[in-house]
Structure formats: structure tokens, C-alpha cells
Amino acid sequence: MAEQEQEPDRQADVELGASDQVRALFGDRYDVVAGFADRLQAEGELRGLIGPREVPRLWERHLLNSAAVLPYLSAATSIADVGSGAGLPGIVIAAMRPEAEVYLIEPMERRTAWLTEVSGDLGLDNVQVKRGRAEEFHGAFEVDVVTSRAVAALSKLARMSLPLARPGGEMVVLKGRNVAQEIEPARKVLRSFRCSEPELLDGVTVDGVEPTTILRVRRG
Numbered sequence: 001m002a003e004q005e006q007e008p009d010r011q012a013d014v015e016l017g018a019s020d021q022v023r024a025l026f027g028d029r030y031d032v033v034a035g036f037a038d039r040l041q042a043e044g045e046l047r048g049l050i051g052p053r054e055v056p057r058l059w060e061r062h063l064l065n066s067a068a069v070l071p072y073l074s075a076a077t078s079i080a081d082v083g084s085g086a087g088l089p090g091i092v093i094a095a096m097r098p099e100a101e102v103y104l105i106e107p108m109e110r111r112t113a114w115l116t117e118v119s120g121d122l123g124l125d126n127v128q129v130k131r132g133r134a135e136e137f138h139g140a141f142e143v144d145v146v147t148s149r150a151v152a153a154l155s156k157l158a159r160m161s162l163p164l165a166r167p168g169g170e171m172v173v174l175k176g177r178n179v180a181q182e183i184e185p186a187r188k189v190l191r192s193f194r195c196s197e198p199e200l201l202d203g204v205t206v207d208g209v210e211p212t213t214i215l216r217v218r219r220g
Contacts, residue, residue, distance in 0.1 A: 010056035017059035021206040025067065032095040032122055037063055039118055040086060047114060049086035060209055065174065066092040068203025068212045069147055072172050076100055076144035080164050082134045083151035087115055089174065093147065094124045105130045105137060134160040142166040149174040154182035154198075154215070158189040165219045171195075172216045174203065179215050194220025 016022060017037055026033050037058055044050040044058075054061065066089030073079065073093070077100050081090030084104040094102040104115050104127060112131040119127040130137060146161040146169070154175070161171050175182070183198050190198070196218040203212040 013057050013059050016206075016209075017063070019206070022059065022064070025064075025206055026096065029096050029098070032124075033063060033067075033092060035122055036087065036091055036095065036118065039121070043114075044086060048110065049114060062088050063092060064205040064209050065089075065203070065212050066149065067096065068205050069093070069172060069174055069214055070096050072201060072203075072214055072216055073097065073100075073145050073147075074170075076170075078143035078145075079103070080105060080134075080137075080141075080143045080146045080161075082146060082148040082157075082161050082164070084115055084129075085111055087118060089147060089149050091115070091119060091122070091124070091127075094119065094127045095122065098124070098126055100126060101128070101143075102126055103128050103130055103137075103141070103143065105132065105134050107131065107133050134164060138163040142169065144169050146171045147173055150176070153185070154179065155186035155189050158186055158193070158195075158217075162189075162193045162195070162217075162219055167219060170216055170218050172214060175213050175215050177213055179213055190217060196220070 023030050040058055045052050045055055069089055079093060079100055080103040082105050084090040084106040090102060090104040106112050112129050115129045143164055146164045151157055165171055199216045201214040201216060203214045
């Protein structure tokens with residue numbers, strides 16, 4: 001019964017992924033992103049990367065959600081994705097920005113194995129997979145932009161992420177609707193990095209797909 005109930009959603013999601021709007025959004029990188037979608041569809045649940053309820057809505061809830069951050073990465077030539085997990089948004093970013101060096105930071109071995117495997121299979125030569133917590137790489141390298149998706153509350157996320165951003169670099173993260181409530185508790189941490197006032201931005205992709213909320217701060 002559950003499979004029968006999910007099937008219409010899955011078909012709608014497949015049709016969304018093949019739509020002209022989505023193809024136009026990803027442009028000449030569409031085939032790479034679609035290849036990533038196919039891998040997640042086939043292996044994501046089996047390898048413990050995504051839950052079974054997420055499989056029928058990969059494009060709408062995950063791939064397009066990840067792509068929403070791209071317009072806010074400006075001219076970044078180096079990007080770190082904290083807590084990459086299944087590669088959302090890191091693999092999508094790497095696929096869309098092949099000229100940028102993309103670090104995928106993930107502590108779990110089975111997830112880093114997946115990230116290494118899928119980035120290699122997709123021909124993403126701009127990816128470096130880093131196994132460990134973000135804090136373990138403080139001082140090891142700095143990037144233009146640090147991003148993440150649904151990793152931690154802003155105060156904790158800022159402590160993890162901002163040391164990876166160069167002075168003048170940015171933290172640009174995909175957050176939920178209630179992120180505004182996380183700003184005040186995070187102000188002490190943000191001040192310690194002399195950050196700009198947090199901006200809340202709309203992450204818009206294609207018609208009919210709900211925008212996501214993006215928070216951006218610049219490190220002083």
C-alpha cells in the first residue's frame with residue numbers, strides 16, 4: 001500500500017526532473033546532476049544516505065533545494081560544504097561550478113566513501129573529500145565560501161564554519177523557515193568573527209517548487 005501511495009509522487013518528481021524548466025536551470029550541467037539523481041535514486045536509501053520517504057521527492061526537496069544556493073556563491077573559486085552527507089548541496093555545487101575547488105567535509109566513513117565514489121564516477125575533478133568534523137580542518141585551509149544544509153543551529157554552525165572562511169569570505173547556508181529565531185542566540189559568535197549583519201535570502205529555482213531560506217554572513 002505504501003508503495004502505491006508514493007508512486008504518483010515519484011512519477012511527478014521524475015517528470016519535474018526531466019522538465020524544460022529544470023533542464024534550463026542546470027543548463028549544460030544537467031546531465032551531470034541527472035546522473036547524480038539516478039545514483040541517489042538507485043543507492044541512496046540502500047546505503048543509508050537518505051530515508052525511504054525522500055526517494056520519491058529527490059528533485060523537488062533535495063536537488064533543486066541544493067541548487068537554490070548557487071546564485072549566492074558569486075565568484076567563489078573555493079567552496080567548503082560542511083556535513084556533506086549524501087552530497088547535498090556539495091555534489092550539486094561541484095557539478096554546477098566545475099571551475100571552483102569544492103571541499104566536501106564529512107565525518108562518517110561510509111558517507112565519505114560514497115562522496116569519493118560518486119564524484120569520481122561523475123567526473124568531478126574539482127572535488128576534494130575531507131573525512132572529519134569541520135573543526136578538525138580549522139587552520140588547514142580557507143575558502144571563499146562555506147556552505148551547509150540542515151547541519152546545526154546557527155550558533156553552533158558558525159563556530160564550525162566561519163574559521164574555514166577566509167577574511168572577507170562568506171558563510172552561505174541553506175536553512176529552514178525559522179532561521180530568524182537562530183540569529184540572536186548566534187550574535188556573540190558572529191561578533192567574534194566580526195561578521196556582517198546576517199541576510200535572509202530567498203532561494204528560488206523553478207515555478208511550482210517552494211523557495212528555500214538562505215542565510216548569508218560575511219566574515220570581517
